[in-house]
Amino acid sequence: MKEKKWLLVLLLGALTAMVPLTIDMYLPAFPAIQSELDASTSLVQLSLTASLLGIAIGQLVIGSLSDVYGRKKPLMISVTLFIIASFLCAFAPNIWFLVIFRFLQGLTGAGGIVIGRSIVRDLYEGYELTKMYALLILVMGLAPILAPVIGGGLLALTSWRGIFVVLSVLGILLLIMTIYKIKETLDENQRSQAGLKNSLMVFRGLLKHKRYIGFALAQGFTAAALFSYISGSSFVLQGIFDLSPQIYGLVFGLNAMGFIGMSQVTGRLAGKVPEEKILKVGFLVALIGGSSLVVASMIEASLLFVIFGLFLVTSSTGLINPTSLSLAMQTQDRNAGSASALLGLFQFVFGGIAAPLVGVAGTTTLLPLALIILTCQALSALAFVIFARSE
Structure with a gap:
């Protein structure tokens, strides 16, 4: 088995x-x-x-x-x-x-x-x-x-x-x-029944489902923070801190392993710890990481401090993504395909909007990247509190 x-x-x-x-x-x-x-x-x-x-x-x-x-x-x-x-x-x-x-x-x-x-x-x-x-x-x-x-x-x-x-x-x-x-x-x-009208009705029902939308928005804004990191980290770490492409690759790999590692911690805790509690811890870690980056940009902190903040940002995604995805899908006994599709759409649309903002805001300092990441993380937590949190 x-x-x-x-x-x-x-x-x-x-x-x-x-x-x-x-x-x-x-x-x-x-x-x-x-x-x-x-x-x-x-x-x-x-x-x-x-x-x-x-x-x-x-x-x-x-x-x-x-x-x-x-x-x-x-x-x-x-x-x-x-x-x-x-x-x-x-x-x-x-x-x-x-x-x-x-x-x-x-x-x-x-x-x-x-x-x-x-x-x-x-x-x-x-x-x-x-x-x-x-x-x-x-x-x-x-x-x-x-x-x-x-x-x-x-x-x-x-x-x-x-x-x-x-x-x-x-x-x-x-x-x-x-x-x-x-x-x-x-x-x-x-x-489900075939036809465009029925499909539109299904998506309309999903958009009206408060808890589903709360988890979907939480995941979408978390994806936006991650896409911002992906699009802006190379400019910041190589341009400001003069990392070589090879060293940058190692830092990127370290942060990716944090994301993967935390997702496995989530899997281990599932069934032992309520999923919403894991999600709340993920929000907390994300906000600490984003806040650390903002502080680091203001006091011109060392490279290690910046890497620490980025590691918390990516690691928190490993706590938020599996739980918000699972909790969103658990609200849908039927129409799982449409529910999965809308979750994916939120991730790519929010991420696609946030990623270019880093370049528009500027990459000569860490502050624009830090503020965009922290804003996305705050919106993610806020969406959960407003729409999805259990009474």
Whole structure:
């Protein structure tokens, strides 16, 4: 039984990892793409934006379809289309075709993450659901850490086009595993009715569900804080503190391990400690970390003090994400696919808005990054208090 559980965790973790792999694996190839396709830096970055937009839209569409037609069929179709989109990226003749194909890759790759979370909700409840989401985050959390490293290694063996070929091969392996190892988890009597009107009614119901929205907003603002850190930390740590790219990579890896480690602590505590209590501790750690960064910027603290604050910020995400995700999904006995989709949309939209703000506000000092992170964390805690906290 345990072997089957771990096989499910690894497979669903790999499916949810399709999104971070799609986003991050080709990042080291930006200069090569710019050179070969004779494109500007902004156009190459547009290919990344296109994939993020595709992921956001794909979660809404595929999540809704999985509530109507079950989990397995939409998952197999989305992975198949992901394979095709990845091959198209590999043979893009110019930057505009690459942008279009990247949008399609994000759109179809979103099926893995939204249906993966929905399958877990179909199979588990209560603290067991929190434990399973924590395990998924362990597998998924390694993807954004390893993806750029894998991409850089592939560039030593092949061109940037080879990265997309590898992604398509990965898709083929996941499709085979999906066909033979994943069973349908949504019974026909639990499925929603087909049609745009019904889908809109489902999303309207979710938006009106106070506790669900509270947890969704908490997770969305936490994602915004994390995306701000990701987008601004390299400029701050390398530009202000003169860290080399290699040392910055080690610091980034340390913070990522804090996130993964805390997510596993959450999984261990689930069932022993009430999930809302874990969530409150996560908010506290986040606010201490964000406040530490603001103080550090004002007193021009040492690098170690700044790294300590960033470590608390990323580690708190490991406490907040699994619990807020689980508690939000626990409010939805039906329509888990749509609920998972809306959670994903909040994360990517809030993160997509917050990340550029760091650059707009300025990266010559730590203060703009610190203030944006602290503001997002405060809004996350406030959303929980106003909408989701138990009486």
